Amino acid sequence: MSDIERVGGALDVDQDLSFQQRQWRVQRVGWVVMVLIVLAALAGLLGPGPLSRSYAADPSGAVAVEFNRFERNSRQTELRVRAAGSAIQQGRVRLWIDVDYAAKLRVLSIAPEPVLVEAERDRLIYHFAATAGAAEVPITIHYEHLQFGSASGRIGIVAGPEVAVEQLVYP
Amino acid sequence: MDSILRGAAVYLFLMVVFRISGKRTLSQATTFDFLLLLIIAETTQEAMLDNDHSLTHAALLIITLVGLDIGLSLLKLRSRRIDRLLDDMPLVILQDGVPIAERMRKCRVDESDILEAARSRQGLERLDQIRFAVLERSGGITVIPRDQGQ
Numbered sequence: 001m002s003d004i005e006r007v008g009g010a011l012d013v014d015q016d017l018s019f020q021q022r023q024w025r026v027q028r029v030g031w032v033v034m035v036l037i038v039l040a041a042l043a044g045l046l047g048p049g050p051l052s053r054s055y056a057a058d059p060s061g062a063v064a065v066e067f068n069r070f071e072r073n074s075r076q077t078e079l080r081v082r083a084a085g086s087a088i089q090q091g092r093v094r095l096w097i098d099v100d101y102a103a104k105l106r107v108l109s110i111a112p113e114p115v116l117v118e119a120e121r122d123r124l125i126y127h128f129a130a131t132a133g134a135a136e137v138p139i140t141i142h143y144e145h146l147q148f149g150s151a152s153g154r155i156g157i158v159a160g161p162e163v164a165v166e167q168l169v170y171p
Numbered sequence: 172m173d174s175i176l177r178g179a180a181v182y183l184f185l186m187v188v189f190r191i192s193g194k195r196t197l198s199q200a201t202t203f204d205f206l207l208l209l210i211i212a213e214t215t216q217e218a219m220l221d222n223d224h225s226l227t228h229a230a231l232l233i234i235t236l237v238g239l240d241i242g243l244s245l246l247k248l249r250s251r252r253i254d255r256l257l258d259d260m261p262l263v264i265l266q267d268g269v270p271i272a273e274r275m276r277k278c279r280v281d282e283s284d285i286l287e288a289a290r291s292r293q294g295l296e297r298l299d300q301i302r303f304a305v306l307e308r309s310g311g312i313t314v315i316p317r318d319q320g321q
Contacts, residue, residue: 011303030191
């Protein structure tokens with residue numbers, strides 16, 4: 001038991017001051033790291049927040065998407081799509097989402113509710129009823145990610161422009 | 172597989188956080204320490220269970236957590252380095268009635284903590300009645316009175 005120190009000539013204790021000093025240094029570094037993590041989270045680097053808010057629009061402005069660049073797995077969140085009035089055809093806006101991206105999500109609800117959902121080989125097409133002549137059609141998709149890692153997808157208007165969505169999903 | 176990874180990730184994460192935060196963080200010295208422990212337990216539970224409430228998932232999680240604990244305790248027995256790394260070491264924070272200020276500050280212990288331990292465990296009234304006070308690995312303080320062994 002050579003590792004046991006005798007302190008003050010009386011107390012046998014498994015004490016190691018140099019280890020203790022190193023440990024305190026590591027702990028201080030650890031505290032700084034924890035503060036940095038909290039700051040990163042406040043800024044939105046670990047989930048929703050100012051730096052996470054992202055906006056993608058096609059140059060013509062016919063379709064725009066708002067989403068969080070940094071998301072967390074299983075967290076309920078939303079993606080806002082705004083389709084310009086020019087996207088309304090025969091009283092409908094037909095919005096598509098590529099099937100690979102859609103497979104990574106669980107869609108909880110869509111407002112307004114689509115009147116029809118069509119499945120194609122590589123995309124899902126949602127039909128929304130829209131008043132002809134409306135300046136803009138806002139569509140909100142409430143969803144959660146089903147897996148972590150990067151999630152990239154495309155969202156567009158049928159026979160119209162599309163935008164890319166790039167997200168990093170934390171576990 | 173998911174259950175095991177979740178269990179292991181939570182176990183390792185908690186271990187790192189509590190090693191970084193120091194001995195005293197959850198020593199249950201105050202009522203609030205105890206509350207903090209409850210809140211952390213509740214928070215952890217959500218992340219570990221996710222949406223899987225099956226018996227299999229629970230069983231796998233428990234086996235993972237207990238298994239890791241057994242595995243690490245075997246490692247600790249074999250290697251003193253790992254033992255110190257995972258479980259910390261005791262530290263003398265008062266000797267012959269004199270508090271060792273620098274160590275106490277770094278471990279976030281003050282004289283009132285030592286006196287509290289002295290009162291509750293040994294019925295002592297003053298610091299000068301204490302021969303040694305040791306901050307144990309658990310975060311608790313043990314007090315050895317002066318007249319004992321002298």
